[in-house]
Amino acid sequence: MAQDAPTVVEVRRSRRRTATVSAYRDGDRTIIAIPALFSHAQEQEWVAKMLARLEDKERRRHPSDDELLARARELSERYLEGRARPTSVRWSANQGRRWGSCTLVDGSIRISTRVQGMPSWVIDYVLLHELAHLLHSGHGPEFWRLLEGYPRTDRARGFLDGVSFVQDAAPAADGGSDPGAGHPVASLGDDTGRRAPAGASS
Ligand SMILES: [Zn+2]
Numbered sequence: 594m595a596q597d598a599p600t601v602v603e604v605r606r607s608r609r610r611t612a613t614v615s616a617y618r619d620g621d622r623t624i625i626a627i628p629a630l631f632s633h634a635q636e637q638e639w640v641a642k643m644l645a646r647l648e649d650k651e652r653r654r655h656p657s658d659d660e661l662l663a664r665a666r667e668l669s670e671r672y673l674e675g676r677a678r679p680t681s682v683r684w685s686a687n688q689g690r691r692w693g694s695c696t697l698v699d700g701s702i703r704i705s706t707r708v709q710g711m712p713s714w715v716i717d718y719v720l721l722h723e724l725a726h727l728l729h730s731g732h733g734p735e736f737w738r739l740l741e742g743y744p745r746t747d748r749a750r751g752f753l754d755g756v757s758f759v760q761d762a763a764p765a766a767d768g769g770s771d772p773g774a775g776h777p778v779a780s781l782g783d784d785t786g787r788r789a790p791a792g793a794s795s
Pocket of ligand 1: 722
């Protein structure tokens with residue numbers, strides 16, 4: 594959770610804006626654009642409102658372990674007829690290049706902390722992927738059929754491929770400790786979309 598305490602809030606008044614307010618993070622700053630004609634009271638009201646909305650959105654992108662488990666159960670219910678029954682779902686910082694993994698014998702699922710901060714529909718996909726592995730360990734047609742009900746499977750896989758591509762292309766500091774950087778030593782093809790191990794699978 595990188596931005597628990599954004600340091601600077603910058604309010605920009607725009608003459609072109611008449612009614613719209615927007616807000617976004619830019620590094621450690623938060624930019625809030627408001628119409629030039631807003632009163633001071635309106636500015637205060639909208640800054641508070643937009644900050645709360647941003648924080649809410651960020652919280653949804655950083656669910657706790659308990660929230661992950663609850664979400665996984667919802668997703669199983671909705672897309673897998675509740676057949677996948679995870680016993681625990683938690684964030685894990687040592688997934689290497691994998692987005693997630695699961696252990697069939699105890700029904701536990703780990704989601705890579707690299708997924709934190711991704712859009713909620715991508716997090717949902719990674720959860721659903723691991724849930725499906727509780728029912729099918731490989732990546733054959735039967736496995737993918739389990740994910741057909743989730744409307745954003747293709748989009749999420751594309752999103753994750755893009756992230757991998759960028760991370761693989763990033764200059765890799767030898768022995769670097771940056772968990773977000775590429776892991777040049779790791780074997781290829783072990784991301785969520787393609788891995789086919791036995792037992793514990795991604
Ligand atoms: Zn997989």
